[in-house]
Amino acid sequence: MTDDWTFGGSWPYEPHWYETADGRLHYVDEGPRNAPPVVLVHGNPSWGYVYRNFIPPLVEAGHRVIVPDLLGAGRSDKPDRPEVYKIRRHAARTEQLLESLDLRDATLVPHDWGLNSLYWAIHHPERIRSLFILNTRAHRRREQIKLPLAIRLFRNRATGPLLVKRLDVVRRFFLFKFGIEHRDRLTPEIKRAYLAPNPTAASRTGVLVFLQEIPTGPSDPISHFWGELEDGLERHFRDKPVGIAWGMKDAAFTPAYLDLWLGTFPHAVVTRVPDAGHFVQEDAYERVVPALLDHLLNARSRSGAESP
Numbered sequence: 575m576t577d578d579w580t581f582g583g584s585w586p587y588e589p590h591w592y593e594t595a596d597g598r599l600h601y602v603d604e605g606p607r608n609a610p611p612v613v614l615v616h617g618n619p620s621w622g623y624v625y626r627n628f629i630p631p632l633v634e635a636g637h638r639v640i641v642p643d644l645l646g647a648g649r650s651d652k653p654d655r656p657e658v659y660k661i662r663r664h665a666a667r668t669e670q671l672l673e674s675l676d677l678r679d680a681t682l683v684p685h686d687w688g689l690n691s692l693y694w695a696i697h698h699p700e701r702i703r704s705l706f707i708l709n710t711r712a713h714r715r716r717e718q719i720k721l722p723l724a725i726r727l728f729r730n731r732a733t734g735p736l737l738v739k740r741l742d743v744v745r746r747f748f749l750f751k752f753g754i755e756h757r758d759r760l761t762p763e764i765k766r767a768y769l770a771p772n773p774t775a776a777s778r779t780g781v782l783v784f785l786q787e788i789p790t791g792p793s794d795p796i797s798h799f800w801g802e803l804e805d806g807l808e809r810h811f812r813d814k815p816v817g818i819a820w821g822m823k824d825a826a827f828t829p830a831y832l833d834l835w836l837g838t839f840p841h842a843v844v845t846r847v848p849d850a851g852h853f854v855q856e857d858a859y860e861r862v863v864p865a866l867l868d869h870l871l872n873a874r875s876r877s878g879a880e881s882p
Contacts, residue, residue, distance in 0.1 A: 597651030617686020621648030646780020659783035665693035696806025704815035704873035714801030817869035821850030
């Protein structure tokens with residue numbers, strides 16, 4: 575584990591900690607405590623560092639910015655116990671952490687498996703002013719699918735631990751190659767920042783479990799969880815401001831997944847980024863951050879207009 579978490583000054587933030595029954599969670603909490611909060615939630619196999627280019631402009635614009643590391647990622651604990659990385663466990667811990675902060679009028683920004691934070695949103699919609707969604711999914715499977723060969727190998731009991739935990743293939747190839755279009759941006763220091771939190775096979779258990787949790791059909795438990803999120807979002811957020819920023823070259827969450835979101839939120843304001851992949855925060859933060867700032871301004875104006 576690294577002793578220097580600033581990574582050349584690119585992550586200069588004071589750590590904050592929250593204790594859970596499964597392990598300690600780390601989070602960044604920047605900006606005035608009474609400012610409108612923005613919660614940025616990463617997915618797999620990244621950590622809060624993926625939002626490093628978001629934090630300064632959001633704070634400068636007058637927001638409180640909260641960036642949690644999921645268990646198994648970033649500076650959070652990394653127990654070598656697969657059961658603690660089930661998605662419902664992630665969702666429960668995220669809810670506990672965010673509830674401990676007593677946030678009001680928040681904007682939630684989920685990406686990838688950061689969708690677990692939508693569990694908090696649908697159970698506490700009174701705390702949420704708006705959503706700003708990056709490449710992810712929160713819709714039940716409608717049909718049986720066949721996963722790509724690479725994902726099947728990662729999920730296999732024999733090859734998965736070798737490829738994901740021992741050889742670190744998911745981070746070194748998906749994060750650094752297939753998930754990002756503009757790979758020239760990944761300097762050696764940035765790559766070191768992404769690799770540093772999970773230096774051993776045991777510390778990568780969470781990366782593997784995320785892959786094992788991908789549902790293949792309507793009857794899978796995670797498909798039911800996605801369905802709960804879908805129903806809750808339709809029930810509580812149809813009339814709230816929703817923005818979407820989407821990397822259109824994402825091989826995992828293709829534009830077809832964007833269409834699912836537009837079925838749920840037909841009036842969402844969408845920023846399509848044609849030359850961005852899955853990690854749109856890396857490929858196109860120069861376009862995503864202004865879109866997010868515009869969304870926050872419009873959501874605040876709308877909230878003020880609707881106040882008595």
